[in-house]
Amino acid sequence: MERTESIGRKKARPKEAPGGHKTQKNLWAWGLDNSLDACDANGITSSMTRSRNKISFVCLSPTGGFLRARFCAALPVLFLLSACHRENRYFTPPSQSDIPPTQVRMSGLVAGEASLQFREQQRREYEGNAYHVSEGKRLYMWFNCYGCHASGGGDSGPPLMDDRWIYGGEIDQIYLTIVQGRPNGMPAFGGKIPSQQVWQLAAYVRSMGGHGPKSARSGRDDHMQRDSEQGRKDEEIKPTAEPR
């Protein structure tokens, strides 16, 4: 796995190693660019990007002429970088291993340096990507997580949107919880859900608690908002700007 270091706070974005997971054919040949390569130009990302699904018009900006130069210069680099990753649609799993390096630990509270790094990487990769989070939301319904945890408020299973975690609330800990199952009713989905989908689920679960960049989180659902009378009352009392 290849990682690049940041040129500043928040700017680091781990990129995956070259691998056979390009879903779209190479646009290079047509002289088209990739916005992620625009990131490259800033020396941030690694040599290989995952999804060549963007034409960069940074060089062809809409106003042309004198406005263009000024305008390009004014682009906040940080915004550019985060946007590149946040909005990509990743259809294929990364080629490097995405299995947490630390093994089964029920408490999940102690983590070594390597696993901290890994955790950071997975958080950026999944929590920071709107498509992953939204896929996680879809799978949450598909695999009936909803059946026990409701919309995060908890039912027969524990709530997922508060800060209390029995088995750890970090993304890799949630991953392990899903994969391994937990006593008192949480089934083990290891082998039943492909790894990338588990990460997406974990990222969505994290986003329920307000983790991850706000701009990557999902909006409201397209189904009933109220799972229970309690949830209903809560909403009546205090309308939230960020409904689940």
Added chain:
Amino acid sequence: MDERSTGLHSIGDAMGRHAQDIDALWDVMLWVCGFMYLLVVGFLLLALFRRGPRRDINDHTQAHEERGLSASLATWTGLIALGLFGLTLFSYFTDRSLVQAAADAQIAIKITGHQWWWEIEYTDPNDPSRQLRTANELHLPVGTPVKISLESRDVIHSFWVPSLHGKQDLIPGRDNDIEILADKEGVYRGICAEFCGLQHSKMHLDVVVESKDGYSAWYERQLQAASPPSDPLAERGHGVFMATACNMCHTISGTDAGGSTGPDLTHVASRRFIAAGALQNHRDNMRAWLANPQAIKPGNHMPIVSLSADQLDALTAYLGTLQ
């Protein structure tokens, strides 16, 4: 894939009552509009290139032809109005005949749109237990009016089989239906006609119109549960199906697989196409699809499940037995 295998999909190949009515209307429209166009072009060319007296602004004599032009403006307007009136009437009566329901639809079918495939449910009005679920391949008896109710699980789709009828949208939260009546046996291609996201392009549907006997036979066959695999390879494939991600989303009746978010695979091998019309259904395509569905339909909801080559072979073989 050759043209024959995709089935008819042209508005001109009208093989159902409704499509034929619309096709007749099309012919009239084409002739009337073509005639109007030729009139315009003729008048334009004549106006530009005619010989004879022309006046410009410096010529103050009151143009003699002014009256003639005014009169022909009235004629022209009348002609347009008449043509439009005729077309509107014709269109209206065609529409009446389209919505005229056949006495009683004998088969009730529900089609549910998903991103990006069609779920099809047949109910036998006489025997509710004879209900069956399939996907992406609609079988119909020839000459029998069928009422299809259309629903959507996610976004708006549109059900369209050009050879049989116009489209009808599948809208979440609304109940639409469409009646179709196929006159000729054959295979027709249905297409999702409302933009529905990443794989809108690959959301097709096969409509197989059979003789009534053929249809009944098909129906009976589809009602059967899947037969247990006989050869060892398929047996192993069955194991793979049950042990990995497959059964999270797919149902194979007669087995433990009961996932409901993906297409029902009980008789997947009997279908002409897989992946909602994206691939013809044969061994190599099936294997390629299982190995990497995202390469064939990027963004579709079937994930890449990492399977070894052996497992893939076994799984392909198993699915091949689900006739």
Added chain:
Amino acid sequence: MSANATEGTHDGEWLDERETRWRLDRTWSQGRGWLAALSTVDHKQVAKRYFVTAFVFFFLAGVLALLMRLQLSRAENALIGPDLYNQLFTMHGSTMMFLFAVPIMEGLAVYFVPLMCGTRAIAFPRLNAFSYWVYLFGGIMLWVAFALNIGPDAGWFAYTPLSGPEYSPGKRVDFWAQMITFTELSGLAVAIEIVATIFKQRAPGMALNRMPLFLWSMLVMAFMILFAMPSVMLASTFLIMDRLVGTHFFNAAEGGDALLWQHLFWFFGHPEVYIIFIPALGIVSAVVSAFTRRPIFGYPFMVLALIAIGFLGFGLWVHHMFTTGLPRLGSSFYTAASMVIAIPSGIQIYCWIATMWQGKPRFATPLLFVVGFILVFVIGGLTGVMLASVPMDLQLHDTYFVVAHFHYVLIGGAVFPLLAGTYFWYPKVTGRMLSERLGKWNFWTLFIGFNIAFFPMHYLGLAGMPRRVYTYGQGLGWDSLNLVSTVGAVLVAISILILIVNLVRSRKHGEMAGANPWDAPTLEWATPSPPPTYNFRHIPLVASADPLWQHREQLPVMRGLSVDKRELVLTTVLDAKPDVREPVAKPSIWPFISAIAVGAMFIASIFTPWAVIFGSIPAAIAITVWFWPKGAPPPDEEESEP
């Protein structure tokens, strides 16, 4: 007192023409330097920016179209994936409609309405500057988002629930919805200016029945904007609220309805087509009249037809929704209404051809484009008649037949006239002629390329090819015509390149034009090319619909407006009797600053709803400073702008 000097007189003595011009130049100077460039309120300067900006967007959206055509040139092409392709066609449609077609028509109005009215400035010139900046910022925002892979991907029509919070993750659709807010705000502002200018600032004597048809068409367009655009602003507000603060307008499970979006969108979307098309009718009338050297045949019919189209345009929106399962009887009503609109369009076509019949056609490039317009547009109109029929639409809706139809209507009905207008008015705007030779090349490559590109699409649609597909299977029989279509698209691109060469080259090397190179009849030709900042040295007095054909030796004018203050004359609505002397606003940087404040508020609101509250404070401050009168007020009057 010199501050009271007026044209023609100075303290009771005659000012000679030289002195008048010198004083007017000084009074109406827009200044120099970058600050002056950002502060200008000259409608011609602003309009030129509209032209350039809209053309750049046209070019960019055209590049996207070429990419799409390349992708579709063969079956199962792997050049572009679905994610990018969806962004491409969304950007193409949105840019062409919101950032090119409407703004370029607005730009045309902003440039020529005051000139044709014979007035010195557009009404509310600072608002005009503001609306341009807002439009520019909205367009830049959308394209920057696209470059950052936040390009909208739910189609230019953004149907819910696909565009809603559940199926369009991230900020892509939010940027699209805010772009709507930007451009519609800009469009509404321009519409108000146009209505006020045409109603109140026409030259003395230019009664309504002496107004050039171009002005009539711009008036109808402005009214349509006023009543159509609020609909899409409301819709996009609903959408963005659904996405960002969790409202349920389009959520069926909570009492919302997905079709509400379609009703609101098409209540705007169909008039939108006429908002683009009606100004084009005005251009065609101007060109036909000038190049046949006849007044347009049947002026009253033309005016009535324009107004009828304007009204009927609001009664058709449901014909975009025939397949959604609405009650059939209601649908038939919309069929009839949609067909009826062909009558006024037919009358217009007839009147132009009748004018050509009477007059002496001069086959210069503008007239060629008009002929191309008629040949192409009528096909689009007739396929429109087909699509208006419910049964036909059930088959043809959302197929390539529709793609062919509306490109015949929009390229035929708007781009051809626009190019006619470009060749016609370029001399007025720049003072130089465009090359006729390149113009003919431009026309023929466009005409041929366009038909090669789009005619086959009719057949593709009939053959079952749906719209908005990023690829199609082999064996469906759609390959060869798609390839033909792509070849045609390349020819169109070549044509546009020829146009660009012509525009750029002629700017420096074109033949000098003079005030009225075409011997055209309307007032914009009664002033030098390019016109001075104040448009007219003296306010014309109009006695007919074709003043420059009526008066060959001397132009009747009114004197009495100040040469030392920015002033124009307001006239009565119907008869254009002189009524009031109106001061005109001076240049100001504050419209620009206000546009920045408003733009920042819009963009920030994509990320937090609180931006609407906090962002409105700087916006309110900036706008207040803009309106606050500057300097010491003169004894009884001071300059300002409402």
Added chain:
Amino acid sequence: MKSPRDNEPLPPQFMGTLAFLPPHAHGNRSLTWWGMMGLVAIESTAFVLAIAAYFYLATHSAEWPPDQLVPSVAAGNVFSVISVLSLIPNLWLKRVAEAEKLKQVQIGLIVMSVVGLALMPVRYFEFASMHVSWADSAYGSIVITILALHTVHLVTDLYDTLVLTALMFTKHAKGRRFVDVAENALYWNFVVVAWFPIYAVLYLAPRFL
């Protein structure tokens, strides 16, 4: 401007003078009035469409409002009464502005500012008396949105009035500024008139639908 000879337009033939025209006028003789009418047209359309959306959603819902959560009418009534009464000083203000009487205009503007400020807390209670959040249901969404839409107009006009009040106490308070005051008063009329259909929709429609 360097121009060739033929870039000179036709020589002028003076037919009369505009010099004696008044420097400003009220009502539809002024540009401001036309600009204001444009705004009113746009905003009326927005209101009409929002109300149409309300009834559209109402006819497509099984229960309207959901759970019989009918809004309390008190705050809305207070708002209605105050805004109707405000028409009296407002029409007077418009008249004195057109007569260009500075003292009276100043008084009228202060009164209207006070009225506008007084309406703000009432409006706050109106939001509360809807008993529904925009995130609850489509009913909540459209009701809150319509109310917010009207509030935007209220706030805009209040701000405009405050600015004009300040302006009319400066040296600029003459001539065309009276036109601005009169047109602002006209806009207030619109805000009040627009309130009535909205009142009917928000408070009465849920009771009768």
